[in-house]
Amino acid sequence: MDNKTIEKKVIKADPQKWLEFYGDLLYQYTLPRVNDKEVAEDLVQETFLSALKGVHNYKGDSSEKNWLFAILKNKIIDYYRKKASEQKVMSRPNPQGSEDDWFNDEGDWGENRKPKNWHTSDNPTERKEIQKIINICKDHLKTLQQHVFILKYLEELDSNEICKVLNISASNYWVLIHRARLQMRDCVEKFWLKS
Amino acid sequence: MEKNLMKHLMLNCNEATLLMAKKEEGKLSLKARIQLAMHLSMCSLCRKFEKQSHLIGEESKHVHAEEKLPGDLKEKIKRILEEQQS
Numbered sequence: 001m002d003n004k005t006i007e008k009k010v011i012k013a014d015p016q017k018w019l020e021f022y023g024d025l026l027y028q029y030t031l032p033r034v035n036d037k038e039v040a041e042d043l044v045q046e047t048f049l050s051a052l053k054g055v056h057n058y059k060g061d062s063s064e065k066n067w068l069f070a071i072l073k074n075k076i077i078d079y080y081r082k083k084a085s086e087q088k089v090m091s092r093p094n095p096q097g098s099e100d101d102w103f104n105d106e107g108d109w110g111e112n113r114k115p116k117n118w119h120t121s122d123n124p125t126e127r128k129e130i131q132k133i134i135n136i137c138k139d140h141l142k143t144l145q146q147h148v149f150i151l152k153y154l155e156e157l158d159s160n161e162i163c164k165v166l167n168i169s170a171s172n173y174w175v176l177i178h179r180a181r182l183q184m185r186d187c188v189e190k191f192w193l194k195s
Numbered sequence: 196m197e198k199n200l201m202k203h204l205m206l207n208c209n210e211a212t213l214l215m216a217k218k219e220e221g222k223l224s225l226k227a228r229i230q231l232a233m234h235l236s237m238c239s240l241c242r243k244f245e246k247q248s249h250l251i252g253e254e255s256k257h258v259h260a261e262e263k264l265p266g267d268l269k270e271k272i273k274r275i276l277e278e279q280q281s
Contacts, residue, residue, distance in 0.1 A: 015276050023272070024263040031260035041268050048272055052279050107207025115243035120250065130254045138255075153255035159220055178213045185247050 015052050022068050032135050033076055033154050043079065047072045076155065077165055080147055084166045102182050118192055137187035145180040152177060206234040211241050
């Protein structure tokens, strides 16, 4: 059997297995990143369809799992790009607005905003707990802050890419990510110290 | 004069926490890096903020849902894949 036949055989046998092996994984990855069950379901379905259509492009230079995830990640980014273009000016509040007073007039930490000690360790149970808390807290972020946070820290894009996807300026981005980071740390702390 | 110069060089916590986000991407000038390092050496609250934000950043990559792909959707995708393949 030459290489070509092997390749063909593997590819032909696989798509059904994709669903078995990676269906849940892809879904569990997508859901926190789009915050919407229906959207997550659509994206996973589209991922499998795109994968099937592009199966001849799969060169086997990454694992099937990574390949599927790469397709999915592109779809997630597209989803945010589309969302950003739909939102337009309407729901784009001035991020400079000082709705959260994290700092006092001198720019020092506000009295009730000071970071506390978390006493975390590196054990797997604790890490899982923190991840769960992050998932809850990021749902509480305001829309654009949330999109920026997800793309930066869950999807690991850099600021330039995020500005392009969301069609925002760099200065706007830094204000948003700064606010999101303050909000997230504060929220995670509240849940963590309560548990 | 000296006080003004210090005030000009010293960051407050608001500025310091903003610079931390930029630092993650290596987007700080030498001056800003020095200013941030100076601030952090004196401010335990911002040190805490940096450490905890770093932890959040690291763990965010691993965030995932517990729910599995709904069974009916699985069936649907399975059917579609079969149709497309045949």
